[in-house]
Amino acid sequence: MAREVDRQVVALEVNGERAELLLPVHKTLLEVLREDMQLTGTKHGCELGECGTCTVLVDGKPELSCLLLPVQLEGRSITTIEGMASGSQLHPLQQAFVELGAAQCGYCTPGILLAAKSLLESDGHPTRDAIREALAGNLCRCTGYSKILDAIELAADRIKSSSPPAGEVARSAGGGATSA
């Protein structure tokens, strides 16, 4: 029983790097990132768009990679957790998550970090309730969310008050909306 699978060459820009891939058209971005591009930092919890774990940024906005098809994404800029730090320099959000213990098992962490990055780029000093609203689609079972909220607030403070070098790290690390 041979299967007929449509395949297509797709050019994707992920973390500022362009790749051409021959893909079955039904393969999700989540699967392509993890299986074809070895970007296993993007995790999965349901593959039905319910848990937020597989969140990536598309043109700087959080999207669920389990519900996206790469064939839709040509010409779009995709950021995964692997593209969040600038080399070995952590993004202020990553640094705050490390310092405040906001990652326990760490499995939901990549998706939450990216959703938070997108939030801070549109609202540099969100209220705690605004953070809750922005991240309501990302489930975490370990932390009770408290340390995550604390870490995002700390990162927002640091980004806002940082001297230009750290600020540049924050802006250039993403490869999202601002990356060329």
Place this chain on the structure above:
Amino acid sequence: MNASTNGFSVIGKPLPKPDAVSKVTGRAIYADDMLPPRTLHCRILRSPHPHARIVSIDTSAARRMPGVRAVITGADLPIKFGILPVTQDERALEHEKVRYVGDPIAAVAAVDEEIAAAACDAISVEYVVLEPVMSIDEALAEPKDERIQDYGGPNNIHKLVALEFGDVDGGFARADHVREDLFFFQGNTHLPMEQHSAVATFVDGRVTLWSSTQVVHYVHRALAKVLELPMNRIRVIGATHGGGFGGKTDPFAHEIIVCKLAMLTGRPVKCTLTREEVFYAHRGRHPVLMWVRTGVTKEGLITAMHFRTALDGGAYGSYGVASTFYTGALQTVTYDIPAYRFEGCRVFTNKPPCGPKRGHGTPQPRFAMELHLEKIAHDIGIDPVDLKQRNFVKPMTRTVNWLRVTSCGLDECTERVMNASKYRQREKRRGHGMGFAISSYMSGAGTAIYWNDMPHSEVQIKVDRGGVTAYCGAMDIGQGSDSVLAAIVAEELGIQAADVRLVTADTDTTPIDLGSYSSRVTFMAGNAAIQAARKMRGMLVEAAAAKMGSAADAVAVGAGRIGEFSFEEASILAEARFGTLTSAGSYTPPKIAGPYKGSGVGPSPAYSFSACVVDLDADPRTGLIRLNKVWIAHDVGRAINPLLVEGQVEGGVYMGLGEALMEEQAFRKGLHKWPSMLEYKSPTFLDMPEVETFIVETVDPEGPYGAKEAGQGPLLPVPPAVSAAVFDALGVWVDEVPVTPEKIVEALRRKEKGEPARFGPSRFPAIPYPACIKVEPPPKELDRAAPASI
């Protein structure tokens, strides 16, 4: 944060986790992130029926499919296994009978997952469908077709327990007030963010398994048994772990299956469960129906308690025998109960097996007992907090069921949350309420799952030209056990935690630790680490002292120095003097179980204690609850890392709120009602209130630096505190978890009609409990000089 760092350089500091950077950068490798070259993908065919006999399995069409490399059935893996020695009742693949929707029947290894799934669809199974048993009542009745399991009984009863400590009838006779209540705690599941995943290879005659398990050792044992290989031919490695909460504490079918398929195909084989499969794999919170009767004096002092439980166990044993005992074991650890009778019963039903979830068997009776005491307090006109406090256990005592309580911070925990929440000054208005509850949990079980006299945890340390590596079988599931090991070794050797390399959870390279369950790792691996590190420190100090020409006790250790030398210089001196620098430490819990059958469940080298206040608004029209704030104080003995202790406490509160308000593992005709993360409601960022955490340090006499557990205990007081707050707000009792809006509205409706103002179970079934084993209570005071002695 209010932990102490007195006299310590590492202990008590809020240090980041050793793997924090790899987790925030996406570089931590979880089991499903692994894809060794030539990996085959495995899918499992599962039963669509809750209860059926298998007549035949035809895999021929699946075997012929291109891309399929192997198909196996129960005939390939016939040996039964199970986590408890007394209930070896599971097969990796069942070829005779299925007992729940989701029971594994056949497995396929193929070049990709889609082919494997298509091949599963091509397997035809002929069943004789049997009448399913779906409730405790049905399980107690004569089966319509046949029993689910061929052991236990009568009917579908799995386990019956009946124990009596002290003069219970006499206690009730001298009571001024006696009250009976019924409660129900619905089952719920762990819902780890990471789906279970396992990858196996078979190279040079040896099986290697990477798995998202909490217990590499128990998986190792099950593999050896079912695969019929000596343990030295099997290596189990715990991959970075994406959340357990007890749900990855059994050996699972898919772990055995990938090993077998790797052996047959000679290629790596991976199996990652779908989210739906995770719901059916389960092993979560047992639904428990409870009846409790308590006598008190007019001052509110407990004279006797009689507690009955009925657990809906699902289709297999899992940890169920232990779970059954746990529904009766720890009531006595918070309240001084001078006479106590416990009757427990677990039944088999055609649902996914229940097992251990955070708090294992104790959140259910905790919910019942806390609310029951609230009601007694209302009956006799005493403030509920006062009544509870009057009955608190005292440190350095033994309970009526022979549990040894050493350090106990109940009073301080209560004081902390009372003061911070201003509970006693709370605003009394309809729709606003505050609830208070306390709890206790074990710092590791005092007995192993299989009977043996060996240590429960072992640590080795290697020092090599200044580099320090600690080896331990403990599995970090996100709770921070690696942090604890690094902090302790660093503290003892006078270096920084970040200087300690860790090798953990690998049955080939690390000495044993029994795993991340029963809140045992900090206490047990921590004590083993102290012992190993002190031996290493002794060698370093001796070598430095010899070179300095001074006495060993004149050599100061700390800040990266051993006497006059840097740590690296001292390690070179010591290696020259002693050869290879290794040391080992181990921990065996004291033998403190009481002298009766069943006494192995409940004893722990130390108990944590928690107190909690929940503040909420409850809408009398809709029953909707809005959580305002939670205050929680936790007696952790000593916080080795206060940041991680807070994280455990806050996570426990969160999970307790989910259980209290929404989480529910419910079934319709054997099918899970909502096996998805959208429909199985769990709290989101928007549902979580602010949590104020107080760390209470009682410095336990036997804990590492005085530390006790933090991972499970803080969940326990939350559900009863929520229900008590609803009563405070609206004057109705919801004696059932979850406390949902419709139950609140129904209770209010009953109240308006003049019926009892409650929602909850109305009857406890007739259960053929055996005659109680009568046990004489121990002397109450503990010998302070030798607390380990019985």
